Amino acid sequence: MLLDGEEWSNRFAAIRHEAWRLETLPQYLVPQEAEDLAAFREGRSLAPYTASPYTERVSRQRVEGKYNGRVHIVTQPLSSYLEFEFSRYYGVHVGAGDDIRILDVTGRPNPLEGVQDFWMFDRSEVVLMNYEADGTQINRTVFEGDVSAFVEYQRIAVAESVPFEEYVDGGHPA
Template identity: 70%
Template sequence: MLLDGDEWRATLRQFRSEAWRLETLPQYLVPQESEEIEAFRAGRRIDPYAYSSPYAENLKRLRGEGRRKGRVHIVTQPLSEYLRFEFSRYYAPHSLAGEDIRVLDVTGRENPLPGVQDFWMFDRTTVVLMHYEEDGTQISRELHEGDPAPFIAYQRIAVAESVPFLEYARE
């Protein structure tokens, strides 16, 4: 079953304890980001300590409710322009707002999750497969109707093999 619009937004909002994402691509083409990417290219940066957005405020609210969001992004060096943008514009302030963002850098080493596609997992029971074109344009979101156990294992491996974003960014 494909998830879109209101169904997708409800899935993102209604988790009980944890929403977690695996990201594997060096670029995601999101039309709403075009102006921000141009500003990044022009050298404009945000101060992650002073940044506020509805997403960051929602992260703080979720933490206060005992719910959490997290993700691991698998990367290789050199980072794509998009990843440098994403790290600066989203990962830094969102980490500070309470999202557990981690980076699994597989440069010069074997990827412990070869062939695993992007997905969201909610409460370790609901998995949504994220489908993209090669250039990072999203095609669809599909509710996985099988056993979530493999995805729980992918999460465990990704978290164990990664480092917190703020630590990675200092290196």
């Protein structure tokens, strides 16, 4: 099943316990970010990013005892997109209650090699995030089948990663 629009948004609004994402790409081409990303790459200053509907939802759900998290798999040197994402969004998202972790696989085997991006909701539904090689999203599809492999991918990703703040405080670029 393809997901878009309100049907996609409802997945986040309806979580009972957890929404969790695995990010594997060095770049995501998101139309809403194009202007800010271009300014960042050109060294122009950007208006501060402080909140969004995403951060407001995460904050509200955190107060309700719900969990939002992700692990982003990266290699050094970081792409300019990841530098942008780290410096513009991740700190604000963490401040809102998003548990963002980084799995740096520079110089070591990737324990999740070949696993594609996905969102998992309440460890019972998986939505596969389908992208072109350049990070342009193709679509989102509901995974039809046993989600236990994705629960294991989440376990591995969390076990092998570090919190975003620890990653950037450890001298890695942000």
